[in-house]
Amino acid sequence: MSFNTQLYCRLPKSVELIQDYNTLESFPRPNSECRSALYSPNGKYFGYTQPNEVVIINTSTGSILLKIELSDVFDIEFSPNGTYLCMWCKPVLVNKESGVWNKNVKIFNIANTKIIMEWSNKHQNGWKPQFTSNENFFVKGTFNNKEIEFFDITNANNLQSIGSPKFKFKTEQPFQSFKISPGLNPSIAIFLPEANGKPANISIYNLPNFNQPVCSKNFFKAEKCVLQWNSLGTALLGLASTDHDTTNKSYYGETNLYLLGIAGSYNSRINLTKPGPIHDITWSPTAREFSVIYGYMPSETSFFDARGNLIHSLPTLPRNTILYSPHGKYILVAGFGNLQGTVDIYDRQDKFKKIVSFEAANTSVCKWSPDGRYILTATTSPRLRVDNGLKIWHYSGKLIYFKDYQELYSINWRPQKIDEFPAIGRNDIIPESHESAKDFLAKKAALVNSAVKKPSGAYRPPHARNSNSTTEEKTTSLYQRELAASVGQPAKNGFTPRVRSVVGAPPPVVKETKSAAKNRKKREAKAAKDTETPPPVEIEQTPINEATNKLSTMDVGSVVGGVSSIEDKRIRSLLKKLRAIETLKMKQASGESLEETQISKINKEEEIVKELESLGWSE
Structure with a gap:
């Protein structure tokens, strides 16, 4: 059993894991800066950008399939079956007076090596067109977000160019997002944010019938919405959010979760018992349930069926990430980001029994392997610019492999179908840890032991740390040291401070201020009254000893609290x-x-x- 992982450092490369953990020598590495690199969803191709071209590699042979001569490509995206490659190039203003931009979005047909369509989109966010699972249609929105266009691309081998769209759908107001469902019978979900007093709306339509939505839901408190279909395309989760919380309880705004289903045309708002933001949502690969992490920390983790009924809740813990394994057997619940990085593994098929917990601190990327047996955690830049590297864990919590990088920008498994791997059994052998993992654990244990053996004692201020005695008589306060410094007296700990003086000038004549003299007389009168003795005679100030450049120990009238x-x-x-x-x-x-x-x-x-x-x- 073997599978690949793709690592992006300064330049992308592929590594064969589980067998020898070595870099694939057959992988053609780029020579210049790489802005974007990724696998196709089926794992058949791997593409990366260069300043003047885009390179596509056949992963089965490890050789270059073709090179697309195109400059300034910043982002790329494959279609579901890897038939088409979408590219976003640097936008250039062609005509400043008319506001015309160059056609910087291009769709390349890998089957016949032709650019079949191109249009203008100066914004990199939301530029990617969406494809149906069978690649019969691709969908894109217009620049004003009021119209969605559907293009027919059924005959890929003979497709030289794409003309006008097969059909269009116009919305009453600008849409914020839309999402094509997976499955053989695709649907489209469209989100319209609230505007002019009208509520927000999510509507689901069967393609290409737009006369009547299959399911629809109206609600308020929604400026943005993340749409997430299950794997069968039969149910949709909508995570609606606002930037401002009307109750002033959260800095991050408000979030609400809605469920819409095609089968039975049902819709509902998911009732969450704990107040606070929704940290993460995800569907099970079986499409029969979904999970939510929500609430102020420590957060709640709950599981619901496809109708929105509560199935199970985990103990309240500080967690914000949840991931199902590809076969849905195991569930990873972790606390990343500003949390400590604790990872819990639960067995879904054994009544949510916890298998193990381990620590993966500073994790910015976490993904299951295609066979569902291993977990990849990595620290990447620019999220964190220190301790960049990757770790491979077995689902039992055992660290299998470790590698550090000076700068790691992106990392991913090579996509493969779960059907290509055998089912996980109880007698599966846990692989032996690589030498890199053993060395990492040994260094970590040594650091822990050194921290434990380090002697600890009572805190001592810096000025008292060089003293041979720790008794209270040897310690002095900052006030005492400043006062001693002002009159040239040594402190109780034996430290004689340097008297400040101006080079080339005689010591200044110390004069007692009016407030200092007044306070001194009050203290002397109070002391005389307490002891029933006559008040002391006021002592005249003694002159300064010019030979030693130090003040007389009796002349403290000009110093109040150690200040000149x-x-x-x-x-x-x-x-x-x-x-x-x-x-x-x-x-x-x-x-x-x-x-x-x-x-x-x-x-x-x-x-x-x-x-x-x-x-x-x-x-």
Whole structure:
């Protein structure tokens, strides 16, 4: 058993997994920047873009099938059976006065290597045409979103070009989205947002009968809607949302879920028990049930049948992603994005029994393998620009393969039908982990062990970490250290701070401010009253010792809470300006040209000197 996975780094390449995990040497790698690369839905072809061409590879032989010489192709899309390749090129304004753009959307017929149709669409969002499952028709909307056109493409081998549409459908107001159903009898679902007081509407029509909708649903609070058909095309889920929450309970707006069915023409709103946004919805591959993750975190995960009846609910946990395996046997429920990355695997055929839980942190891509036995998780750029890489897990929770990349942009399995693989049995052998997975787990375990063995103790501030003792007597507060720094005293922990001084200037005369003197007298009066002793005689300030450039330990009047006086701060500020003026004068003497603002600074030198002398400073 083997299957391929496609990895996009700076350039795409294919890797054969499960057997040897090596890069496919037969895969022709591109030489230049690749903007888009993907498999066809049936896995028959693989295409990627180059600056001046689009390359299509036959995956069965691994060789280049053909090259389409076309410049500036930014996005590509295959039809369901890989018969047609749709390309979106760079839009170019041909005529600015008339507003005519070039025909940048092209449909290429791989069967006869011809471009059969092209039109203009300057917006990359929503440019892709939709095909029916049998590829008899393809559908596209017009530029004003008021008309849907259906084109007949039944005879692909002899189809040289497409003319006018086979039939059209016009809507009363601009539609926001539409979706063609899978299956042999295709239908189309059209969503019209609410406008001018009219409610929003989802209508389903059988092709090509547009006289009467098979099923329709009107509702409010819907500016956008994501339409999702089940695999048989018999039921539709509509996830309606608004950008603004009228109740002001959610920053992300409001979301509601609606169910419409063709068989029986039923429609209903799915009643969810917990308030909050809807994080994810998905249909089971069997088309008989769907699941919803909703509510404020921790969220609820519930399962409903095709009629909207509740089947089962999982325990309340912080989860936002749910994926069925291709055969519908296993269900993956995970919390990615801003959550921790916990992945739970449940057995749907064994009454939703949990099989295993494992951690896949920083996951931005998560997909089941085509055979339903393995899970791919990857961290890609630009979602995250660090720790880019992939992991392959067995559904039992065992890590099978690991590979890291400097930059990983996209990753995907090669599509294959589930019928090509044997059914999963109880006696299936779990494969042995690759050496890359073993090394990754060993490094992870070593990091965990080192974190556990790291000694931990009481927190100590940075200034007390070099002390030999941890007693309370050795520790000091920031206030005490600042106060000691202002008077030149050593702190209790033995650290003697540097007294700040101006180079070339004598120490400033410490003057006690009025507020400091007033507060000091209050404290002395209160202390004298408590001890019933006469108040101390006011001590005159002692002069500054010029030899040591330190303040007297008794002269603390100019310092309040370790902060210098206003006069001291002003002197330092003026001296700083004098140093800047001296620098400018040196530049002027060397012949360097000065700006007007710099010359005005030099002219203010005399004013600064006079102000310094008034504050008691002298050269």
